[in-house]
Amino acid sequence: MNSVFHFSQRFTTVVPESCMLILLGLVLGGVVLLANKKQLYQLEPALFFLFLLPTIVGDAGYFMPARLFFDNLGAILLYAVVGTLWNAFCTGFCLYAAKLLGVIDERVEAGLMDFLLFGALISAVDPVAVLAVFEEVHVNDTLFIIVFGESLVNDAVTVVLYKVYISFVEVGVENVQTVDYFKGVGTLVGLVFAVLLSFITRFTKKVRIIEPLFVFLLVYLAYLTAELFSLSAILS
Known part of the structure; x- marks a missing residue:
């Protein structure tokens, strides 16, 4: 096992770790x-969004350097929220304009919401390889947390956009009501559960062993509560 570990370290200096995982x-x-000639199992979207995604986002948020993150919150939100929305809207509206100008084949049956949905899908970036290089060369902490925080928050923004647009496409643009545009807001749900968690942990100083249970339980409850009310679970 020791030789395999050292071999993998030498190999990752040549091939990025993300490429190794894909291969x-x-x-x-x-x-x-x-x-198995016949596919016995298929990953369903509901399984991913209800069980796998909360653990991934929860792990990233729990082990994030909170002090650096909040010290650079303005720059992170600028790149993650404004930048991601700009990419998504520009991509969607440009494709829609190309459709109106006849650049895109008329046989492509897609409206504005379909193009915005596509823009939301490709607007986020995942700088896994960049972060791995940053850790290797030990870059400035501020630069690292801005890139890391942007990659974390922009995933939340794109998931919100995707779920909002896919619901609009399914029900039809003509059936969308004003209240539907505010269903992407789930941050308030997360803040409520954060305050509740802070209050509960005040009384667990003598039984620290159960604190992780409350952390995982309330984080997951915040996610499920936002899903229950059709809000943004990823932001909560």
Whole structure:
């Protein structure tokens, strides 16, 4: 095992870790496909959004350097929120303009909401390789937290945009009501549960062992509560 570990360290200096994970996933997927001619399991969107995504975002938020994050919150929100919205809207409106000008084939049956949905899908960036390089060369902490915080928050923004636009496409633009435009707001739900968690942990100083249970439980409850009221669970 020790030799494998050192070999992997030398290998990752040449091939990025994200590429290794993709190749490993392809190999394992091919092995499973060859072993089972019939697909026995399929990942459903509901399973991903209700069970896998909360753990991923919760892990990233829990181990994030909070002091650096909040000290640079303005720059992070500027890049993550304003920048992501700019990318999404520009992509969607430019494609819609190209459709109106006849650049896109008329056989493509897509409206404004469809193009905005596509813009939301491709607007976020995932700088996994960049963050790995930053850790390797030990860049300035401020630069690292801005890139890391932007990559964390812009995922939340794009998930919100995607869920809002996909619901608009499903119900039809003509059936969208004014209240539907505010369903992407879930931050207030998260703040309520954060205050509740802070209040509860005041009384657990003598039983620290149960504090992680309350942390994971209330974070997941905040996510489910936002989902229950059709709000943004990822932001909460």
